[in-house]
Amino acid sequence: MRIDCTSERHANGGPGEFILARAEDALETLLSQYREQVQLIYLDPPFGTGDVFHSKLKTGRGKLTLPTYTDNMEEGAYLSWMRGILTGARDLLSPSGSLYLHIDYRMSAKLRLMLDELFGESNFMNEIVWCYKSGGRATRYYPRKHDTILFYRKSAKVFFDISAVGRPRGPEKRNHMKRFIDEEGRICFTIRSAGKIYTYYEDTPVYPSDVWDDIEHLQQKDTERLGYATQKPEALLNRVILASSKPGDIVCDLFSGSGTTAAAAMKLGRRFLAVDASPLALYTLRARLLKAASTHSLLEGENELVLRYHADNTPAKISAKITTPRSRRMLLLESASFSPAYPLVYAAVGTAKDGVFSPAATDCQPKLPLSLPIGDIEDPVLQITDAPGHMAFFKIDS
Numbered sequence: 001m002r003i004d005c006t007s008e009r010h011a012n013g014g015p016g017e018f019i020l021a022r023a024e025d026a027l028e029t030l031l032s033q034y035r036e037q038v039q040l041i042y043l044d045p046p047f048g049t050g051d052v053f054h055s056k057l058k059t060g061r062g063k064l065t066l067p068t069y070t071d072n073m074e075e076g077a078y079l080s081w082m083r084g085i086l087t088g089a090r091d092l093l094s095p096s097g098s099l100y101l102h103i104d105y106r107m108s109a110k111l112r113l114m115l116d117e118l119f120g121e122s123n124f125m126n127e128i129v130w131c132y133k134s135g136g137r138a139t140r141y142y143p144r145k146h147d148t149i150l151f152y153r154k155s156a157k158v159f160f161d162i163s164a165v166g167r168p169r170g171p172e173k174r175n176h177m178k179r180f181i182d183e184e185g186r187i188c189f190t191i192r193s194a195g196k197i198y199t200y201y202e203d204t205p206v207y208p209s210d211v212w213d214d215i216e217h218l219q220q221k222d223t224e225r226l227g228y229a230t231q232k233p234e235a236l237l238n239r240v241i242l243a244s245s246k247p248g249d250i251v252c253d254l255f256s257g258s259g260t261t262a263a264a265a266m267k268l269g270r271r272f273l274a275v276d277a278s279p280l281a282l283y284t285l286r287a288r289l290l291k292a293a294s295t296h297s298l299l300e301g302e303n304e305l306v307l308r309y310h311a312d313n314t315p316a317k318i319s320a321k322i323t324t325p326r327s328r329r330m331l332l333l334e335s336a337s338f339s340p341a342y343p344l345v346y347a348a349v350g351t352a353k354d355g356v357f358s359p360a361a362t363d364c365q366p367k368l369p370l371s372l373p374i375g376d377i378e379d380p381v382l383q384i385t386d387a388p389g390h391m392a393f394f395k396i397d398s
Contacts, residue, residue, distance in 0.1 A: 001395045003381070004311040008348075008357040013289035013305030016262055016272035020282050020309035023254035024081065026275040027088035030252075034273065038092040039159065039249035042240055042261050044102040044232060045085070046071035048078055055280060056227035057387055058365060059343035064387050068229045068257075068280055079110060085254060086111075086118055092252060093154040098125065098244045101150040102232070108148040119152045125160070126151040126210045130236065132217035149240075164242040166205030208239065215239070228258035228284050237264035245270055259285035263292055279389020282307060283345060287364040309391070311355075315339040316392035320382055322374065331380055331396060333370045338386045346385035349374055357383055357393060 019026045023045075048071065055068045073081065089099055099119070103111055108127075116124065128149035137143055153160075169189075177189035177200070187202045208214070215235045218225050224233060237260050245251055247269040253261035256274035262285055265272040274285060289305055319334040331349045347366040350359035361372045374380045382394045 002316070003352060003393050003395055004355060005352055005357040005381075005383070005391075005393045006311055006355045007306060007308045008359060008383070010286075010290065010305040010307075010359060012293035012303055013286070014266065014271075014303045015305075016266060016274065016289075017306040018256065018262070018274045018276075018282060018285055018308065020277070020279065020307070021275060022277045023085050023275055024088075026254070027085070027092075030273065030275075031088060031091055034092055034250065034252075036091070036094050037250060038252045038273070039094055039097045040100075040241065040245040040270075041089045041093060041097070041252045041254070042100045042102070042237065043085070043089065043254055044230070044257065045082065045255050046073070046078075047104045048073070048075065048106045053229035055229045055284075057280065057283075057345060058227065059345050059387060063227070064343060066280060066387055068278060078107070079114070082107075082111060083114060083118075086114060089252075089254065090118055090154065095155045095157045096159040097154045098158055098160070099150075099152045099154075100128075100240050100244070101152075102130075102147060103150065104147050105144065108150070112150055115150055115152050119154070123153045123155065124151075125153055125158070129211045130215065131211065131213040132215075134217040134219060159244065159246065161243055162207045163205065165239050166207045169200055169202050169204045169206050171202050212236075212239070226258050226284055226288065228280070231258040232260050234260055234264045234267075237261050238268065241265055241268050241270060256281050256285060259288045263288050266292065279309075279391075280387075282309065283385060283389060286346070290362060290364065312391045314390040314392070316384065316390070318382065318384065318392075318394055320394070320396055322380070322396060322398060323371070325371075329374050329376070330371045331374050331382060333366075333368060333372070333382065333384075335368060336384045338390045338392070342386040342388055342390075344368070344384055345387050346383070347372065348383040349377075349380050350383070351377060351379065352381040352393060352395075357381060359383065 050072050052070045053068045054065050057064050128151055129146050131146045171187050177191045179189050182188055189200045191198050218233050241264055249270050251265040251270045252273040254275045256276035262272040262274045316338045318336045321332055323330050323332045336344055344366050346364055348359040348362040349372040380396045382396055385391045
């Protein structure tokens with residue numbers, strides 16, 4: 001029997017919450033619960049490119065290319081849309097909170113003026129330039145090899161800890177310094193300036209400036225890549241999160257995409273709020289966090305992952321039964337399909353109550369026939385998801 005569920009709760013993968021919705025639609029709910037409680041907001045919205053972006057998804061049958069989002073909004077509509085989102089983001093931030101808006105040359109000037117208006121010019125912190133080497137080589141103009149990250153604070157009470165993102169200077173000579181070894185055998189460097197001699201050791205921390213050229217864009221064969229269009233490296237988000245939040249703080253991303261912000265926040269012991277309109281983003285985030293949760297420690301007692309979405313009535317059918325090989329109760333999924341048919345990308349078995357599904361066993365790349373353990377679950381519920389993100393839940397007769 002098919003049933004409706006509008007959320008799922010995982011024992012691992014958090015602490016955090018994902019909402020499947022457009023950013024502007026989710027803001028009303030978020031503001032009712034988290035107004036002035038969010039420490040850090042990172043936004044990586046569409047850049048106004050006019051393009052359609054695609055992602056490559058791994059399935060039991062191989063890779064499948066699917067459209068992720070269309071970035072073709074007319075400029076006036078785009079700026080009006082962003083004004084609503086940035087206004088909501090400002091209201092979510094705590095007095096010590098900050099916003100990082102990741103954008104490129106197309107809209108950076110216009111959005112900086114908008115942020116000056118919404119946050120106040122005095123609350124501008126940095127225009128960060130993220131440089132990278134990937135992409136094509138232009139000949140009619142200088143190749144465009146950077147994005148801009150506009151960094152604003154909510155107020156003068158902002159929390160910012162640059163010491164959290166310092167790196168050891170290392171043994172390499174730089175800035176015309178003289179290199180030598182002191183009496184204790186430590187490598188150090190000296191430089192004379194204004195009549196004074198300054199000494200730095202190789203373990204002296206060096207802090208990033210507003211030009212970030214030490215974090216590379218993800219390459220095609222990078223092990224971090226998930227196949228999701230416009231995915232950002234975790235190193236980028238690690239720097240943002242470490243400098244502008246503390247363990248236990250809430251980190252929010254209203255354009256979750258591949259889930260990099262949530263994944264980085266989880267690994268660094270922060271709570272996250274993630275929003276995206278794409279069902280593919282929901283699948284990618286779920287799979288990414290469940291995989292990470294198996295190898296990384298979480299905040300004890302606060303590691304629950306909550307996913308919220310609307311009920312899905314896409315036609316679907318299954319053939320499934322309960323088996324007991326070697327006295328172990330298993331749910332055997334023999335076949336499953338939606339209409340129209342796409343490959344299955346996720347399956348889970350668990351329990352459901354009041355529209356909330358709690359999985360006990362999951363498979364993020366299922367191949368049919370598939371067996372999932374159900375143990376002593378009395379009324380098992382099966383969840384299936386296809387590549388475009390359609391979901392269906394079925395109660396299986398014991």
